[in-house]
Amino acid sequence: MIEKADQIFVLLGHWLVSFLPLWLQAPALVLLGVVCIIVTFPALFAITVLLERKGLGRMQNRYGPNRVGPYGIFQPVADGIKSLTKEDIVPFSADAVVHFLAPVFLVVVVFMGYAVLPIGRNMTLVNMDAGILFFFAIGASTELSVFMAGWSSRNKYSLLGAMRAVAQMISYEVPLLMSSLVVVMMTGSLSPNRIVDAQNQYTFGLPHWYIFTPWGFAGFILFAVAGMAETNRSPFDLPEGESELVAGYFTEYSGFKFALFFLGEYVGMMGISGLGATLFLGGYSAPLQVLGFVPSWLWFIAKIMFAMCAFIWVRGTLPRLRQDQLMNFAWKFVLPLTLLNLFDAALWRFMGPGLLRWVVCSALLLLAYTAMARIGMRRERFGPRSYRYAE
Amino acid sequence: MNPLTGYLLVAALLFAIGLAGALTRRNAILVLIGIELMLNAANLNLIAFWRYGPHPEALTGMMFAIFSIAVAAAEAAVGLGLVISIHRHAHTTDIDQMNRMKG
Amino acid sequence: MSPIFYILAALSVAGALAAVLLKNTVHCALALTAAFAGLALLFLELDAQFAGFVQILVYIGAVAILVVFAILLTRDSETPKDTVYGHNPIIGLVAAAGIFAVLAWAVLQSAAALPHAAASPAAVPAVTVMDIGNALMGRYVLPLEIVALLLTAALIGAVIVAMHEKEGAR
Numbered sequence: 260m261i262e263k264a265d266q267i268f269v270l271l272g273h274w275l276v277s278f279l280p281l282w283l284q285a286p287a288l289v290l291l292g293v294v295c296i297i298v299t300f301p302a303l304f305a306i307t308v309l310l311e312r313k314g315l316g317r318m319q320n321r322y323g324p325n326r327v328g329p330y331g332i333f334q335p336v337a338d339g340i341k342s343l344t345k346e347d348i349v350p351f352s353a354d355a356v357v358h359f360l361a362p363v364f365l366v367v368v369v370f371m372g373y374a375v376l377p378i379g380r381n382m383t384l385v386n387m388d389a390g391i392l393f394f395f396a397i398g399a400s401t402e403l404s405v406f407m408a409g410w411s412s413r414n415k416y417s418l419l420g421a422m423r424a425v426a427q428m429i430s431y432e433v434p435l436l437m438s439s440l441v442v443v444m445m446t447g448s449l450s451p452n453r454i455v456d457a458q459n460q461y462t463f464g465l466p467h468w469y470i471f472t473p474w475g476f477a478g479f480i481l482f483a484v485a486g487m488a489e490t491n492r493s494p495f496d497l498p499e500g501e502s503e504l505v506a507g508y509f510t511e512y513s514g515f516k517f518a519l520f521f522l523g524e525y526v527g528m529m530g531i532s533g534l535g536a537t538l539f540l541g542g543y544s545a546p547l548q549v550l551g552f553v554p555s556w557l558w559f560i561a562k563i564m565f566a567m568c569a570f571i572w573v574r575g576t577l578p579r580l581r582q583d584q585l586m587n588f589a590w591k592f593v594l595p596l597t598l599l600n601l602f603d604a605a606l607w608r609f610m611g612p613g614l615l616r617w618v619v620c621s622a623l624l625l626l627a628y629t630a631m632a633r634i635g636m637r638r639e640r641f642g643p644r645s646y647r648y649a650e
Numbered sequence: 651m652n653p654l655t656g657y658l659l660v661a662a663l664l665f666a667i668g669l670a671g672a673l674t675r676r677n678a679i680l681v682l683i684g685i686e687l688m689l690n691a692a693n694l695n696l697i698a699f700w701r702y703g704p705h706p707e708a709l710t711g712m713m714f715a716i717f718s719i720a721v722a723a724a725e726a727a728v729g730l731g732l733v734i735s736i737h738r739h740a741h742t743t744d745i746d747q748m749n750r751m752k753g
Numbered sequence: 754m755s756p757i758f759y760i761l762a763a764l765s766v767a768g769a770l771a772a773v774l775l776k777n778t779v780h781c782a783l784a785l786t787a788a789f790a791g792l793a794l795l796f797l798e799l800d801a802q803f804a805g806f807v808q809i810l811v812y813i814g815a816v817a818i819l820v821v822f823a824i825l826l827t828r829d830s831e832t833p834k835d836t837v838y839g840h841n842p843i844i845g846l847v848a849a850a851g852i853f854a855v856l857a858w859a860v861l862q863s864a865a866a867l868p869h870a871a872a873s874p875a876a877v878p879a880v881t882v883m884d885i886g887n888a889l890m891g892r893y894v895l896p897l898e899i900v901a902l903l904l905t906a907a908l909i910g911a912v913i914v915a916m917h918e919k920e921g922a923r
Contacts, residue, residue, distance in 0.1 A: 357783065389882050392806045399814025403786060406821055410779060422825065425818060432814070449882050655864040656754050657799070659857060660762045664769050664788075666853035671773030673845030674838050679778060679823055683785050686816060687769050690792050693808075701799045709880065709888045713896075715804050719811050720900050724907035726816045730823040731911035737827040746839055 265554045268295065269381050292384045296373050303560070304525045305335035311571045318575035342518035350412060350511050357411035362512070362519035365404035369527040372397045376533045377455050379543050379556030390451045391443060394534055395436055398489065401527060402428045405491075405498075408520070409508035421508040423582055424491055424498030430589040431488035431495075437597035438481040441604045442469055442538045451534075455542030466548075468541040473620040474604040477628075479539040481597050483569070486531040488589070490524060493574035497582055532566030533559070592631055599627050657698035664691035678733045678743045682726065689722040757798060765791030776837050778824050786817045803885055 263270070276287045309324075309332065316323030324331040349358055375390035377383045387393055402425050409421020443449055446457045460467045469475030488495040498508060509520050536542060540562050543555035580588065603620050610616035668687030671680060693715045700711020737743050768788030772781045789812040796805035839845075889897050 357780075387802070389802055389806055392803070392810070392882075396806045396809035396814065399810055402818055403783075403813065403821075406818070407783065410821075410825075418825070422822075425822070429815075429818060447883070652864065653754050653758070655860055656758060656762070657795070658860040660765065660795075662853055662856035662860065663766055664792075665856070666849040667766070667769040667773055669852060670845055670849035671769075673848060674842040675773065676837055676839050677778060679820060679827070680773065680781060680837075683772055683781060683820060686785065686812075686820075687772065687788065690789065690812070693804075694792060694795060697796055697799050697801045697804055701801065706880075707884075709884060712801055712804050712880070712885070713888060713893050715801070716807055717893075717896055717900055719804075719807055721903065723811050723816055724904050726819055727911045728907050728914065730819055731915035733823055734826050734915045743827050 261552045265380055265556075267554070268379070268556065289384065296384065297370065300370075300373065300526055300529060301522060303529060303563070304522055305339075307525055307529070307564075307567050307571075308338065308521075309335050310568065311574075314568070314571045315575045318572075339518070342515055342521075345514035347514040347516065348511075350414070352413045353511060354411040354413065357407050358511075359516075361404050361408035361411060362516045362523065364407065365401060365523040366519050366526070368397055368400045368404065369523050369530055372527075372530040373533070375451055376530070376537055376559075377451050377542050378533075378559050379554065382543075382556060383452055386452060387450065389449045391439060391449045391454075391534075391538075394530075395432075395439075398435075398527075398531075399432060401523075404523075405508055408512070412508075412511035414511055417508050417510050420498045420510070424508055427491070427495060427498060427582075427585055427589075428489055430586050431485045431593075434481060434589060434593040434597050435485035435489055437594065438478045438485060438600065439534070439538050441474055441478045441597075441600050444601065445469070445474075445604055445608065451537050451542070455537055455544065458541040459544040461548040466541055466544055466546060468539065468544075468546075470539045472607065473617065473624055474600050474607055475539055477596070477600050477603070477624050479535065481593055481600065482535050482539065483566075484593060485589075486528075486535060487570065487573065488585070490528045490531060492524075492528060492570055494577040494580050495585055496574075497579060497585065528570060529563050529567065532563045532570075535566060536562040587635075592635055595631065596627060600624070654698055654702040658695060661691045661694040661698065664688075664694065676744050676746050678736070678745050679730070681745065682729050682733065685729070686722065686726060689718065693718050755798075758795075761791050761794045761798060764788075765795065779821065782817060782820045782824060785820065786813055789813050789817065800880070803880070803882060 272288055272291050275291060276284045279287050312334065313323030313331065324334040327333040327337045349355060372394050374384045375387055375393050383390075405424045405428070406421050409417045409419075409424070412418075442454060446454045448454065458466065458468050465471070470479045487493075491498050509517060512520060536559060543559045545551045545553060545555075545558055603623055606623070607616050607620050610619065665688050668684045668691060670684070671687065672684030675681060675684070696711045696715040696718065700706055700709075700715070703711065733743060736748065740748060742748075765788050768784050768786075768791055771784035772788055775781045775784060789808065793805045793808040793813070796802075796808055
C-alpha cells in the first residue's frame with residue numbers, strides 16, 4: 260500500500276502508455292513525464308509567489324495581498340490573468356527577434372534542468388550518467404538569455420543591469436560547481452540517482468544525508484549562497500535592483516513576456532533547490548526512518564518548498580550587496596572556502612570512522628571561515644565619514 | 651554514404667565557413683568567431699573518428715576533443731583580451747585600419 | 754543516416770553561416786551560440802555525452818558570453834554603416850571553397866576506398882564518466898597538468914593584457 264502510494268505516478272504512467280503500440284511506448288512515457296513537470300512546477304510557482312508576497316509582507320510588518328480570496332489565496336490567479344491580458348509593448352528601436360527569443364530561451368532552458376532530478380523513487384525523467392554535469396551545463400545557458408533580454412531592449416539601464424547580472428552569474432558559477440563537486444567526489448559518481456542512493460541509508464533511524472557531515476554542511480551553505488547569486492535573488496539582486504535600475508534587464512518587458520521571465524526565475528530557483536536537495540539533503544529520502552511511509556515525491560517537493568521559504572526569508576532579512584562587494588565575496592571568500600571544503604572532505608574520507616574526524620574536519624572549517632572573514636574585514640577602515648562638496 | 655562520411659563532410663563545411671569568415675570580415679571579433687568555428691569543426695572530426703574508429707574504448711578521440719575545448723577556451727579568452735586592449739589603444743576593432751606598426 | 758543527423762547538421766551549418774554573414778555583431782555572436790548548440794547535440798548523437806555537456810558548459814556558457822562581453826566592451830553593438838567585408842572578400846571565399854573541395858574530395862575518396870571499415874558502425878561504446886576520470890588520472894595525467902598550466906597562464910595573461918594601464922598613456 261505504501262509502495263503503491265510511493266510509485267503512483269510511475270504506475271499511472273505505465274498504465275496509460277500500455278494502450279499504445281510497443282514502439283511508441285518509451286517516447287510516450289517520456290512525453291508524459293515532460294507534461295507532468297510542465298504542469299507541476301508552475302503550480303508550485305504559483306504557490307511560491309503567493310507565499311513570497313504574504314511572507315515578505317509579514318516580515319515587513321504589513322499584510323500581504325488579502326483581497327482576492329480568503330487570505331489572498333487566489334492572488335496568483337489574478338496575477339496570471341493580469342499578465343496575460345496586459346498589452347505587450349515592444350519598444351520601437353528594440354531588436355524584435357532577440358527581444359522575443361530571450362524569455363522563450365530562458366523558460367526552455369530552466370525547464371530542461373528538471374530532466375535529471377530524481378523527483379521520487381524511479382521518477383527521474385532521464386537517467387543520465389553525467390546528470391549533474393548536464394544540469395550545470397544547462398544552467399550556464401541562462402546567462403545568455405539574460406544578456407539577450409538586456410541588450411535587445413536598446414536601453415542603457417537594461418544593458419547595465421544585464422552586464423551586471425551576467426558578471427554576477429559567471430562569478431558565482433564556479434563556486435556553485437565547486438561546492439557540488441565535493442558531493443560528487445565523495446559519492447564517486449555524477450549521476451543524481453547514485454548520489455541519492457548513497458544518502459538513502461539510515462543509522463539508528465537517522466539518515467546519511469551529506470548535510471550532516473562537516474564538509475556537507477559547509478558545502479550546503481556555500482551551495483545555497485552561490486545558488487542565490489546564480490538566480491539573481493536577494494541579497495544578490497543588484498541586476499534587478501528595484502530601487503535602482505527600475506527592473507534591470509527586464510525593464511522593457513510587459514505582459515506575458517514579463518510573466519515568462521518571472522516564471523523562469525522562480526522555476527530556476529526551484530531547480531537549484533531541487534539540485535541542492537538531491538546533493539545534500541538526500542533527494543527523496545525521508546528524514547527519519549519511521550517517516551518512510553510518506554511517498555518519496557512528497558518529500559522532494561517538501562524539501563523544495565522548504566528551500567523556497569528559506570530564499571524568501573533571506574530576501575526579507577538581508578540588505579542588498581553592492582556589485583564590487585558581491586564579486587569580492589565570490590572570488591575571495593566563497594571560492595577558497597569551496598577548495599578547502601574539497602580538502603576537508605578528502606581528510607574525512609581518509610581518517611577512519613570515529614569521533615576524531617568529526618572534530619578535526621569541523622575545526623578546520625571553522626578556523627578557515629573565521630580566518631578568512633577576519634582577513635577580509637581587515638581592509639575596511641570604518642572611520643568618520645568625509646564629505647566632498649561640489650565647488 | 652555512411653554515417654562517418656556524413657559527419658566528416660559537415661565538419662569540413664563548418665571549417666570552410668569558419669575560414670571564410672576569418673578571412674573576409676573586417677571586425678577583429680568576427681575573425682575570432684571564425685577561429686572558434688574552425689576549432690569546433692576539428693572537434694567534430696575527432697569525435698566522429700572516435701565513434702566510428704577501431705578502438706572506441708581507448709577514449710583517445712574524446713580525450714583529445716576535451717583538451718581541444720579547454721585550449722580553445724583559453725585561446726578565446728586571451729584573443730578577446732587582446733582585442734579589447736587594441737580597441738582601447740586604436741579606438742576601433744577594424745583590422746583594415748590596423749595596418750601600421752607605429753603605436 | 755538518421756533524420757536527426759540532417760536536422761542537427763542543418764542547424765549547425767545555418768548557425769555558422771549566419772555567424773559569418775550577418776551585419777550586426779551581436780547577432781553573429783548569438784548565431785554562433787546556435788551553431789555551438791547544434792554541435793553539442795551532434796556530439797550527443799555520436800554517444801559522446803561527456804564531450805557534449807562539456808561543449809555546452811564551456812562554449813555556450815563561457816566562450817559565447819566572452820565574445821558578447823568583448824563586443825559590448827568595444828562598443829560594437831551597433832550595425833556598422835559601411836560594408837562589413839574587407840577589401841577583397843573574393844580571395845577569402847575562393848580559399849575557403851578550395852579547402853572545402855579538397856577536404857570533401859579526400860573524405861569521399863577514402864570512403865570509396867575503404868568501404869568495409871567505415872560502413873560497419875561499431876557497437877555503441879559504453880563510456881561512463883568513471884572511465885573518463887580513470888583515463889584523465891591515468892593515461893592522460895600529463896596533458897591534464899599541462900592544460901591546467903596553460904589555463905593558468907591564459908588567465909594571468911588575459912588579465913594583464915586587458916587591465917587598465919595605471920600610468921596615463923593618453
